[in-house]
Amino acid sequence: MDSKVVGILGGGQLGRMMVEAASRLNIKTVILENGADSPAKQINSSTEHIDGSFNDEAAIRKLAEKCNVLTVEIEHVDVEALKKVQEQTSVKIYPSPETIALIKDKYLQKEHLIRNQIAVAESTAVESTSGALQSVGQKYGYPYMLKSRTMAYDGRGNFVVEDDSKIPEALEALKDRPLYAEKWAPFTKELAVMVVRGLGGDVHAYPTVETIHKNNICHTVFAPARVNDTIQKRAQLLAEKAVSAFSGAGIFGVEMFLLPNDELLINEIAPRPHNSGHYTIDACVTSQFEAHIRAVCSLPLPKNFTSLSTPSTHAIMLNVLGSSNPEEWLQKCKRALETPHASVYLYGKSNRPGRKLGHINIVSQSMDDCIRRLEYIDGQSDTLKE
Ligand code: ADP
Ligand code: MG
Numbered sequence: 009m010d011s012k013v014v015g016i017l018g019g020g021q022l023g024r025m026m027v028e029a030a031s032r033l034n035i036k037t038v039i040l041e042n043g044a045d046s047p048a049k050q051i052n053s054s055t056e057h058i059d060g061s062f063n064d065e066a067a068i069r070k071l072a073e074k075c076n077v078l079t080v081e082i083e084h085v086d087v088e089a090l091k092k093v094q095e096q097t098s099v100k101i102y103p104s105p106e107t108i109a110l111i112k113d114k115y116l117q118k119e120h121l122i123r124n125q126i127a128v129a130e131s132t133a134v135e136s137t138s139g140a141l142q143s144v145g146q147k148y149g150y151p152y153m154l155k156s157r158t159m160a161y162d163g164r165g166n167f168v169v170e171d172d173s174k175i176p177e178a179l180e181a182l183k184d185r186p187l188y189a190e191k192w193a194p195f196t197k198e199l200a201v202m203v204v205r206g207l208g209g210d211v212h213a214y215p216t217v218e219t220i221h222k223n224n225i226c227h228t229v230f231a232p233a234r235v236n237d238t239i240q241k242r243a244q245l246l247a248e249k250a251v252s253a254f255s256g257a258g259i260f261g262v263e264m265f266l267l268p269n270d271e272l273l274i275n276e277i278a279p280r281p282h283n284s285g286h287y288t289i290d291a292c293v294t295s296q297f298e299a300h301i302r303a304v305c306s307l308p309l310p311k312n313f314t315s316l317s318t319p320s321t322h323a324i325m326l327n328v329l330g331s332s333n334p335e336e337w338l339q340k341c342k343r344a345l346e347t348p349h350a351s352v353y354l355y356g357k358s359n360r361p362g363r364k365l366g367h368i369n370i371v372s373q374s375m376d377d378c379i380r381r382l383e384y385i386d387g388q389s390d391t392l393k394e
Contacts, residue, residue, distance in 0.1 A: 012305050013038060015075035015099075017062035019046030021355035021364065022081035022281045022297075025289070027052045029297035035305060040071040047355045048081075065089035072099045079103070079258060079304050081280055083112040084159055102207075102304040103279040104256030111254070111279045115157045115188040121274060124253035126246070128274045129265070130191040133157075136183065141175045144189040151192050154178050156185040163224020193273055195265035199233050200284035201247035204299040206309050207257045212299075213244035214292060214314045219263070219284050225362060228382070229325040231287045232316070234375065239270060246272050254279070259300035261285055283327065283364070290351055290369040291316055291323035321371060324378040326386055328352075328366035330359040337365060343385045344368045350381060 012035055016023045019041030027037045027048050039048045040058040049057050056074050060067030062085040072078060072093045078101045090105040103111075110120045121128050130148070134140045144152060150172070156165035165185070167178040198221065202214040218233035219226055232240055247262035254260070254277075261282025263275040285296035294302075294313045302309055316323075326344075328337050337359070344350040347370070354366035368385060370378045 013075045015071040015078045017085045018081035019048035021047050023048030025297045030301045050356045102257040107254040107256045113157050126250050129193045133188045138175045148191040153190040193265040197266045199264045201262045202285040203247045203251040204259045211248040212314045213248050216240040216243040226283045231323040257303040286367050287323040287325040290371045322375045324370045326368045330363040332361050334359045
């Protein structure tokens, strides 16, 4: 297993947790990221890391020279450079550069899903003019969602157009970005499914989970989702079908909306480990990070390796977000350490309000028990119950 070296574009927390999973399999990892102190480099003492940007062709080539396989912890990378490396060297790249290109532009992603008969919110590309935004309002009604096609994360890149008086503000907020508009999805819950895709195109869904966002940032994840078994299964099948529409191997995070009539729509797909899959580290047979490393290194993906550890396993993941008063998040972590069945993961990042600094996994035999433990740890969880 130690014959392969995996290069990771991006050295944040997702890279850090990939490094951990790879090192347990004796698989060497090399990180491409600006600076020497990124979360992934901190826990990997190799001197081989590359100091540079995952959008710089020369830096990507340098990384490729040291590796057999390249993968990403972020989709906002230079795809053209990856395509060249793929054509000109024997280095394998997973997910494939074609997949990253289709996914990193959210509107191309939507069009690709529609071509593959996968249900998504109705959307349309728009010019950055108030006339164009007004016609969208006439077509979709208000509110609708205006989104940046590229470089969007944690809600940065989205604007809710409540009515036509908000159009100037929307244009100001998203100016100079390529835009598309999406019909409002009046969801009752947001669900997510991690899917790992093997080199042969086989797809394996993790359990369906429920994600709760606050201020556009993932706050908590409930695994499995508090929906009936049929919806859970339908969400897994939809996620598998969606991931089957892309080429290459690796883990994918599939975000969905559950509508009032129980219809499911795909919101977006990430071609990498995902925040909604952090619970898998403690609650599943194999974590999303190990599943990814196995997939990109052509290692076995046996039957049921994405299942919950036991049929009665329940889990909650709570993100640890930075706060203006650092005591706040530190106290949360301290309370988690005091709580049996809770594990704390910190990413080695400095505190900034709203920044993802770590997460806490709580695993138990019932969701009620997980919620009780969460209430102690989070200290303000009145909105968390159904
Ligand atoms: P990000 O890249 O920031 O995760 P998303 O497109 O997933 O961007 O949007 C962030 C959040 O905004 C979603 O999780 C959901 O809560 C809300 N949202 C996104 N699209 C819609 C939509 N069409 N209708 C209603 N809410 C939406
Ligand atoms: Mg999202």
